[in-house]
Amino acid sequence: MALEHAILVSLDERSGSGYELAQRFEKSIGFFWAATHQQIYRTLKRMVGLGWVSCHEVAQDGRPDKKVYEVAEAGREELARWLAAPGEPETIRHDLSVKVRGASSGDAKALIGEVARHRDLHAERLDVYLAIEKKDFPDPSALSGRPLHQYLVLRGGIRAERALVEWCDEVLAAMREDDRR
Amino acid sequence: MALEHAILVSLDERSGSGYELAQRFEKSIGFFWAATHQQIYRTLKRMVGLGWVSCHEVAQDGRPDKKVYEVAEAGREELARWLAAPGEPETIRHDLSVKVRGASSGDAKALIGEVARHRDLHAERLDVYLAIEKKDFPDPSALSGRPLHQYLVLRGGIRAERALVEWCDEVLAAMREDDRR
């Protein structure tokens, strides 16, 4: 599983609490690896047991105490091992494709609405990604090391969302045309 | 969950046994919804309980008996309901992106090899999809109804794999360039 590794990557960029990690998973990291705070807390606990991360409590004023985690030596080794290890492409689970494939078994009109809704959601996400690209990476050719890698992952998100928007448009055009006939 | 619905879609196209379904999930349906035979057998059992599918045993000669499942009335209703119901875009879990993002924490060279391997895997899949497109859908503009929907899903697969291949190429070019400097 890669949640542990996603957490290692995130903590290696910057140490933080479970809560902070959960927020990162809501935005940047979560663009390509989703996780709830429950999963994160549970996994952090396990990782402490494995010796991959260390944890110390930090008292704060004005807000509750927090536990700050940082990557330990064993965690760094595990991360390096995992990075070099071959992995299989993710198993795909795409709801909307199942629905499109099943369209003939239901109300095609209602499905058109659903596809249009997804189209807009993906277009929105695409806009978010493009805005980040513009703001944080104005000159990609100058990038190197960690910022380059972050940029490349963002590029993956942009490509994926764009492909989805275009696919939805293709589906909508074809199904509307088919509906008219 | 959508495995039940993926099975309904598949059985609605053609009734069959768990074993046959597992094979369909290996190829066509599995391109966008992965499932093992274990999951399928277990889910079929549950669906019989729900009254969504009916099951009858068929004796065969030359091979073991099988249980053939077909969609029942309640299953058809459920499928129609689900098709029209709004759903959220899938939560993304993309291993390779996590690795790329973590590249600075390990051996970037080894990761280049891994990205190249994935690039080839996706290129292979893309070729498979393109071959199916050419063979089964030589004249897309003439399509309507079920074949159209199947074609559109295939188009989604083509777009997704192409986007992945192109992204891998972008990553490889940038990381190799960065490595040279």
Add this chain to the structure above:
DNA sequence: GGGTGCAGTGCAACTAGTTGCATAGCCCTA
């Protein structure tokens, strides 16, 4: 007659992910 391989079904144990809820301190506003 023994091995391989495919068709066919399934259990058991495990790992991973989701959902609902609980708790607790502090801030701000109506």
Add this chain to the structure above:
DNA sequence: TAGGGCTATGCAACTAGTTGCACTGCACCC
């Protein structure tokens, strides 16, 4: 001062998915 919202952590119960194995039957080939 009561309620809503944010930070912060966590349990319990559930659903979903994976992995390893076990069994049957037949066909085919060496």
